[in-house]
Amino acid sequence: MAVCASSEPVERYRATPSAAFRPGEYCGDLSPMKIAVTAASGRLGHATLRWLSGGIGASDVVAVARQPERVLIPGIEARAGDYHSLDSMRVALRGIDTAIMISAPVAGGSERITLHRNAIEAARQAGVRRVLFTSIIGNGGEMATLFAATQRVNRQTEADLQASGLQWVIGRNALYLELDLLQMRKARETGVYRNPAGTGRCPYLTIDEIAFAYARLAADKSQTGQIYNITGEALTQAELLREAGVVFGLDVRYETQSDDASIARFRELMPERGEAVAHMLTGCFQSIRAGAFDVPSHFQAAAGRPARSVRELMQDVAVAEAALSPGTTP
Template sequence: MKIGVNGASGQLGTATVKQLLERATSHSVVAISRSPEKIEINGVEARFGDYDQPSSLVEAYKGLDRLLLIPSTNLQPGVRAAQNIAAIDAAVAAGVSHIVLMSSAGARNVQKPNIGADYFASEQHLMCKARQWSILRMSYYAEALIAEAQMSLAHGVLTGLTENKVSFVLRDDLAAAAVGLLVGEGHDGAIYTGTGPESLTGAERAGAIAKASGKPLTFVTLPAETLHAQLQQVGLPAEVITAVVSIQQNFSNGDFDIVTGDIEKLSGRPARNLESILSIAFQ
């Protein structure tokens, strides 16, 4: 079987390709990226494929039995949906038998600029067009929380719009689940959600960060308007500000307050908890 990973030069894509090589030794692995020269992994075939150049994707997907689509990091509202839809159409045209889409927890029919709108549109198109399909929705990256924590520790405050709960998941665990889905059987039409083993409140994650770092940190809620203004003051681009506020709103809606056993079901190993992830990050 020939398995392709689109978005292979990104962090999740690289982790997935490496684990495919370790676990799927009887299969061929094709790493697809707009920067194939950055793919320096022995044992894989690197191909050029750019989500913004749909004509390049049909060629990139030729001969693949299964394909993982990892959405780009473009934060402009509507762009990721358009990219994913073009990629799905290209994969169908190329004759890919089974398409797997990385999506987000809480994906539903919401209005742009909420980031969930792009994921929902992508999922719906996949279901309508693909011969066989699977979806792996992800909870919020633990690595993203760590990056936020490192900035927040300087001020001693971690912020949110409300007291909320999130099941943070390690990128490497998501990659392992994606590999299990790609090489396994019986996943046609399935929607999985990759989460950590626990859902933590803002106060609980602030406490875990404080314990791991040895520095005080308190969780504080603030209005969306205040968060927006603070992000403007530090000079972040408008699309980044919109995405951050949107994510915090989705936290408040409970979109990431979900715990499943899907990581273990697909990968064969349990998802790591936030405490163990933080202990390594702050060693």
């Protein structure tokens, strides 16, 4: 899911472009500028950096991360910057025209609001003109679920950015296909995939597909003052499993799980993440069940092309895995 951090190696999710990012084919203001990606050492950051590097050139792209040595993109300048330190972020963002502000990892408490405010204020003080924020989809129905605490942080950050005096763009991301696909494939062991989503519909995109949209938005100066749902095809869990069966040969059925059982499962799977994350992840599935994530897609307006279908995206994942592990099957 889009809101769930992972300890899996970044290299496993290296961007595998699904369509060329050629500035000359895009109708917008693509005049030269310096673009930074903050919190750049994770998977969305790396994928966005790769699209930008291929599209506008590595020399015009800057990665900002707490541990800049973890940025693995050749030719891109990596600067140290930590959302906990306004000063470090201000220094890291000097000379930047547009910043893609990737949201801080989910944790307990309201610290993420402060971290995001630090990043916004640092951008303002550093003279950044435009900030893009990576938020999460939702039509408001999620506020009656266990996902509400996380979503309140996202919506507060959106409001803070809009009130900052900076030019802004807000992207509300679909859920990450790779993360749910991983759990579906693990369900081969039992033949049953369970969660509380029921028959609710939800859009999924790969990290690379979401990154493509942010790279295109960032590269076009005319994109400002808009909120985009960075989403594509919306499926039920059973439909998602059927697509996985076609692409990966899964023979797994879907069963609805109780909320309490879901919380217990996440506690067992990720004890190091704590109670708040177990509740948040269960809240994601509650939100799907409630129809809160079944929102209109603005992907084409953001990215200049339609989103790829879930089957195509699964095929992208299979191709990427085969390239990383020749001779293996998904």
